[in-house]
Amino acid sequence: MIDWSRVDTVLLDMDGTLLDLAFDNHFWLEALPARLARERRVSLEQARGHLFPLMKQVEGTLDWYCLDYWQDRLRVDLVQLKQETAHMIGFRPGAEAFLQALNRSGKRAVLVTNAHRGSLGLKLQRVPALEGYLDEAYSSHDFGVSKEFSDFWDGVQSKDGFEPGRTVLLDDSVRVLSAARDWGVPQVFGIAQPDLSRPPLSGAEFPLIVDFQRVVPRVRGVTAG
Numbered sequence: 001m002i003d004w005s006r007v008d009t010v011l012l013d014m015d016g017t018l019l020d021l022a023f024d025n026h027f028w029l030e031a032l033p034a035r036l037a038r039e040r041r042v043s044l045e046q047a048r049g050h051l052f053p054l055m056k057q058v059e060g061t062l063d064w065y066c067l068d069y070w071q072d073r074l075r076v077d078l079v080q081l082k083q084e085t086a087h088m089i090g091f092r093p094g095a096e097a098f099l100q101a102l103n104r105s106g107k108r109a110v111l112v113t114n115a116h117r118g119s120l121g122l123k124l125q126r127v128p129a130l131e132g133y134l135d136e137a138y139s140s141h142d143f144g145v146s147k148e149f150s151d152f153w154d155g156v157q158s159k160d161g162f163e164p165g166r167t168v169l170l171d172d173s174v175r176v177l178s179a180a181r182d183w184g185v186p187q188v189f190g191i192a193q194p195d196l197s198r199p200p201l202s203g204a205e206f207p208l209i210v211d212f213q214r215v216v217p218r219v220r221g222v223t224a225g
């Protein structure tokens with residue numbers, strides 16, 4: 001479904017696209033509320049009742065993704081807490097073979113993530129193979145604006161130099177896909193099951209990738225990977 005004849009650069013989201021979102025969901029929905037409950041001697045429900053509205057307020061903005069913001073706000077050592085649950089970080093099925101196929105095909109593989117540099121570092125530490133497949137890796141924190149906004153796409157394009165008309169974006173966030181498409185990325189694809197511990201999504205506004213094996217680029221007439 002990806003028209004590879006019109007692609008030089010593949011823009012790739014990290015969490016929920018290349019890596020299993022189960023880690024992030026577990027961290028924000030389970031591990032962090034549990035830590036808050038323990039430290040503040042309140043029930044888990046009370047901790048969630050405090051945390052979730054704060055998260056809702058900044059959803060989709062850079063603060064949402066910013067470890068420093070949350071450390072200031074909650075006074076919890078998030079990096080330490082993330083380390084404790086880091087065993088859940090890993091590739092989604094087929095993601096590594098897909099990256100290898102991209103490398104063989106000569107398409108550029110460029111990571112574009114809303115992850116804070118601290119989170120990105122932790123993920124690269126747990127999945128060290130990832131970095132080797134990437135031509136570049138950009139965090140929205142370096143541009144001061146999240147991927148949900150066109151300013152991010154202006155910033156990353158001028159830094160990287162990719163030709164907008166010859167890119168494809170793979171990202172599990174509908175808001176990010178919409179922003180990128182409106183900005184000028186001609187091909188955008190979502191992910192059917194960002195979190196392997198949860199059921200797949202359906203009825204999306206964008207075509208969803210179910211299996212990376214089915215969308216690998218072709219090299220000299222044969223399917224790679």
Ligand SMILES: [Mg+2]
Binds near residue numbers: 014171
């Ligand atoms: Mg994502």
